[in-house]
Amino acid sequence: MTEKNNSGCSQESCSGCAQAGTCQSKKEDFGAPVNAHSQIRKVIGVISGKGGVGKSLVTGSLARMMREKGYTVGILDADITGPSIPKMYGVHEMAKGTEDGIFPCIAQDKTRIMSVNLLLEDEDAPVIWRGPVVSGVVTQFWTDVIWGDLDYLFVDMPPGTGDVPLTVFQSLPVDGVVIVTSPQDLVRMIVKKAYNMAKQMNIPVLGVVENYSYVKCPDCGKEINVFGESHIEEIAAELEIPVLGKIPIDAKIAEAVEAEKFYETENPYLQNIEL
Numbered sequence: 001m002t003e004k005n006n007s008g009c010s011q012e013s014c015s016g017c018a019q020a021g022t023c024q025s026k027k028e029d030f031g032a033p034v035n036a037h038s039q040i041r042k043v044i045g046v047i048s049g050k051g052g053v054g055k056s057l058v059t060g061s062l063a064r065m066m067r068e069k070g071y072t073v074g075i076l077d078a079d080i081t082g083p084s085i086p087k088m089y090g091v092h093e094m095a096k097g098t099e100d101g102i103f104p105c106i107a108q109d110k111t112r113i114m115s116v117n118l119l120l121e122d123e124d125a126p127v128i129w130r131g132p133v134v135s136g137v138v139t140q141f142w143t144d145v146i147w148g149d150l151d152y153l154f155v156d157m158p159p160g161t162g163d164v165p166l167t168v169f170q171s172l173p174v175d176g177v178v179i180v181t182s183p184q185d186l187v188r189m190i191v192k193k194a195y196n197m198a199k200q201m202n203i204p205v206l207g208v209v210e211n212y213s214y215v216k217c218p219d220c221g222k223e224i225n226v227f228g229e230s231h232i233e234e235i236a237a238e239l240e241i242p243v244l245g246k247i248p249i250d251a252k253i254a255e256a257v258e259a260e261k262f263y264e265t266e267n268p269y270l271q272n273i274e275l
């Protein structure tokens with residue numbers, strides 16, 4: 001028989017419990033132990049139903065926002081076959097380790113980063129690994145990396161709802177996910193897929209960020225919806241999740257990424273978000 005605890009949820013599943021995702025008992029259920037030298041207060045996953053919507057950019061923007069507020073922040077780059085976080089932050093050295101684990105590399109703004117690219121001799125070498133190996137590496141980024149004392153660990157997931165998000169949701173105590181999307185036709189379905197995956201895994205959805213929302217005319221300031229009119233408010237209302245921000249196509253952001261100086265961005269589009 002399923003055992004019930006005081007808050008009314010079962011030990012096997014949080015589904016059906018009003019406190020799902022917020023009660024502390026859930027944190028004890030996870031398979032992968034965190035490194036003995038890591039104390040991480042919040043783990044936030046950044047997911048997208050499809051590729052190329054700017055998920056890494058939003059991960060970096062959330063991390064910048066928290067750094068600007070004075071929090072200690074790490075980014076676990078779980079996009080193993082398409083890692084972009086180290087380059088955004090201009091981090092190219094190889095991560096160092098001891099018998100206690102591997103140290104993340106520290107970006108200029110003190111964001112701690114772990115990515116497969118920081119473990120490869122040649123960062124241009126492709127990672128041609130099968131799913132279980134990729135998932136194993138992501139779990140090792142939790143168990144073997146000495147994150148130290150962190151207020152927030154952001155996990156930049158690969159796009160879609162495949163092996164790695166599944167592993168992260170099952171092995172790490174994810175406090176919530178942020179869904180990233182763009183204002184295009186298939187968005188409704190794709191956002192719902194990401195949302196439903198998180199829900200099925202009993203992970204709270206903290207909200208949705210729309211990237212590539214508009215372009216601001218540099219002359220007259222008019223906002224142009226290059227991908228058509230956005231429906232994000234309707235979708236968010238339907239799913240009962242907040243819209244956390246709308247990021248325009250901004251040449252300054254693209255330049256900062258290109259120059260590998262994302263740590264200098266001031267990030268005006270995501271600022272007053274409580275995570």
Ligand SMILES: Nc1ncnc2c1ncn2[C@@H]1O[C@H](COP(=O)(O)OP(=O)(O)OP(=O)(O)O)[C@@H](O)[C@H]1O
Nearest residue numbers: 051052053054055056057159248249250253254257
């Ligand atoms: N709002 C924006 N304004 C300008 N450039 C942007 C914006 N969002 C993303 N970009 C640029 O688009 C490129 C792709 O973004 P990013 O790597 O974040 O996408 P992604 O969704 O993580 O990709 P993938 O799905 O392949 O992992 C990057 O060069 C990034 O700098």
